[in-house]
Amino acid sequence: MPRSTDIASRLAELRGRNLYRQRRVIDGPQGREVEVDGRRLLNFCSNDYLGLAADPRVVEALANGARHWGVGAGASHLVCGHTRAHHELEEALARFTGRPRALVFSSGYAANLGAIGALLGPGDRVLEDRLNHASLLDGGWLSRARFGRYRHGDLDHLAVKLADGPGEGRTLVVSDGTFSMDGDRCALRPLVDVARAHAALVMIDDAHGIGVHGEDGCGLVDPRAFTTQDVAVLVGTFGKALGTAGAFVAGEADLVDLMIQQARTYIYTTAMPPALAVATLASLHLAATESWRREALMARVAQFRAGAAALGLALAPSPSPIQPLIVGESERALALSAALAERGVWVSAIRPPTVPPGTARLRVTLSAAHEGADVDRLLEALAGAHRVVGGG
Numbered sequence: 001m002p003r004s005t006d007i008a009s010r011l012a013e014l015r016g017r018n019l020y021r022q023r024r025v026i027d028g029p030q031g032r033e034v035e036v037d038g039r040r041l042l043n044f045c046s047n048d049y050l051g052l053a054a055d056p057r058v059v060e061a062l063a064n065g066a067r068h069w070g071v072g073a074g075a076s077h078l079v080c081g082h083t084r085a086h087h088e089l090e091e092a093l094a095r096f097t098g099r100p101r102a103l104v105f106s107s108g109y110a111a112n113l114g115a116i117g118a119l120l121g122p123g124d125r126v127l128e129d130r131l132n133h134a135s136l137l138d139g140g141w142l143s144r145a146r147f148g149r150y151r152h153g154d155l156d157h158l159a160v161k162l163a164d165g166p167g168e169g170r171t172l173v174v175s176d177g178t179f180s181m182d183g184d185r186c187a188l189r190p191l192v193d194v195a196r197a198h199a200a201l202v203m204i205d206d207a208h209g210i211g212v213h214g215e216d217g218c219g220l221v222d223p224r225a226f227t228t229q230d231v232a233v234l235v236g237t238f239g240k241a242l243g244t245a246g247a248f249v250a251g252e253a254d255l256v257d258l259m260i261q262q263a264r265t266y267i268y269t270t271a272m273p274p275a276l277a278v279a280t281l282a283s284l285h286l287a288a289t290e291s292w293r294r295e296a297l298m299a300r301v302a303q304f305r306a307g308a309a310a311l312g313l314a315l316a317p318s319p320s321p322i323q324p325l326i327v328g329e330s331e332r333a334l335a336l337s338a339a340l341a342e343r344g345v346w347v348s349a350i351r352p353p354t355v356p357p358g359t360a361r362l363r364v365t366l367s368a369a370h371e372g373a374d375v376d377r378l379l380e381a382l383a384g385a386h387r388v389v390g391g392g
Contacts (some may be wrong), residue, residue, distance in 0.1 A: 019351055029054035030243075031371040034346070036241035041346040042374055044364050049212050049321045050293040051369030052283045053245030062244075065278030073271035078260070081271030089277040092284055093248050096216075097234060098223020102248045103267065106272045108207055109135040111247035113142060114263030115203065115233055116174065120145035124169035127161050127200075129186065131179050136205055140174065140389035142158040152179075155187065155194050158270065171200040172233075177220040178208035181355050181363065183318030185209075188220055189324040192230045203233035204344045210278040210318060211241025211287040217294060228252050242287055244280040246272045293368040297321055300375055307379040315384075322349075325382075330387065333360035339385035345378055 014020040027035040034043045050057055065085060073081035073239045086104055093102035104266040105111035116139035120126055125146035128136060132149075140147045146167070148159040162171065173195045188204070195202045196221050209219040221231050228251050237247040249259055259266055287293070306321055308315050316324045333349035341345050342360075351360045364378070 002113065018334055031369065032371070033375060036346060039344075041341060041344055041345050043375060044366070044370075044378055045346055045348040046367065047208070047240040047365060048243055048367055048369070049208075049241040049297055049365070050217075050243065050287055050290075051367050052241070052286060052293075055283070055286065057286065058243060058279050058283045061282035062275050062279035065275030066273075069274035069278070071273055071275065073274055075271070076269060077271045078267055083271075083274040085274040085277040085281075086271060088247070089281045089284075092281055093236075093250060096284060096288060097218060097221070097236070097250045099228060099234065099250040101251040101253045102190065103256045103259050103263075103266065104272065105247045105249065105263075106269055106278065107245070108133075108205070108235065108239070108247040109138075110269065111235050111237070111249050112205060113139040114259060114265035114276055115235060115249050116140055116143050116172070117264060118259050118262040119143075119173070119201070119203075119233070120170060120172055123167065124171070125167060126172045126174060127158060128174045129176065129179075131182065132174060132176050133180055133205060133207070136174050136176065145169070145172075151182070153187065155190050158170075158191070159194050160200070162194065162195075162200060169328075171198065173200045173201055174203045175205070176208075177204050177206035178213075178320050178322065180208055180261075180322065181324060181350060181361070182316050183320040183322030183324055184316070185220060186320065188226070192226065196230075201232040202230065202343040203235070204231050207235070207237040208322065209235040212294065212297065212321060216288045216291070217241070218288075228255075238280045238283070242280060242283045244276055244283055246276060246280065252295050296368040297366060300368070300370050300372070303372060303375045304364065304366060304378070307375065308382070311379060311383050313382060321366045323366065325362040325364060326359050327361055328358055330360040333362060335389045336362055336385050339388050340381050343384055345381040345382035347378075354376035 024036050030048050030353055033040050036094055040157040075081040090102045090104055112135040120143040122144050126140040127148045128140050129152055130149045131152045148161055150161050178185050206219040213220050214222045221234050234250045238244040330351040337349040347362045349362055350363045
């Protein structure tokens with residue numbers, strides 16, 4: 001174990017480089033406004049894209065689920081933790097995504113590690129977009145397959161990698177659907193075509209697309225356009241647009257069976273609380289049927305991008321609720337975030353290693369819960385923060 005002085009010096013180094021992370025304590029539920037350290041702030045850093053995290057109907061479903069099922073699942077799914085509530089959620093997810101079966105995991109991280117680890121091993125290989133989420137990268141590294149990365153969104157580079165020594169085993173191409181820090185989307189059809197030309201399987205983590213994109217919120221991997229032959233493995237999460245917690249893997253029945261047999265993050269962990277499965281089933285229904293939420297969300301995205309352009313703020317090209325304002329150095333990102341908080345607006349500063357060095361940013365996220373006046377206030381606060389901090 002490292003000596004305490006070694007730990008202290010590492011923490012001091014992080015502070016000196018403006019990379020030290022601190023938690024903020026919130027009192028009350030998620031929403032367009034949250035109470036932070038005794039202050040009400042407009043919340044522009046939550047992934048609650050559809051405003052469902054505190055929806056009264058989802059809250060009531062959770063309470064009813066707890067009254068019926070209790071709190072804990074008691075064990076893993078394969079021991080005695082798999083309840084009717086989990087089963088009904090999996091069946092609904094299969095219908096929602098247009099896939100034969102779905103399997104619920106306790107988190108998106110667990111789903112990604114479990115899926116890649118179950119599919120791959122020594123003799124196989126995995127190729128990932130360089131800006132994939134940490135859970136996807138970790139899943140590739142830990143799978144014991146030959147691991148490689150291609151330049152972000154560069155499918156020509158992917159094709160070169162695929163043609164380079166395919167070997168005898170399975171090849172898996174892995175990408176985020178919507179990239180969590182840049183907000184851009186993978187070019188899904190061209191990616192599928194490149195992978196198919198090299199007999200590779202495709203896995204898409206649509207964490208930030210489920211509920212947001214596609215007809216009825218089915219996500220980027222719309223079953224009317226992409227079959228399980230195109231995208232063999234679909235991962236989605238509940239903690240973003242659906243407002244709860246947990247994740248799923250969807251695909252062919254044999255794929256789900258393989259996950260049950262070999263996904264270590266599924267086999268060796270306690271099942272998610274059944275009441276949470278009940279709440280997620282309720283939020284899934286609301287996401288699918290209340291299309292006004294997606295319409296309101298995209299209206300706020302368009303309003304913010306137009307207002308930022310009028311202010312001369314250079315946003316990254318993003319059609320999603322994730323709207324990054326890249327400012328460069330971590331110190332400046334922290335200063336801008338603090339200046340926004342002084343103006344009653346909460347936008348987190350995102351710094352390395354979450355993003356590449358020199359690309360620290362304000363990651364603005366929008367929600368269907370926001371009103372037009374909220375976005376106007378955000379833009380006004382950004383203009384004021386830039387005047388105070390200077391530069392950019």
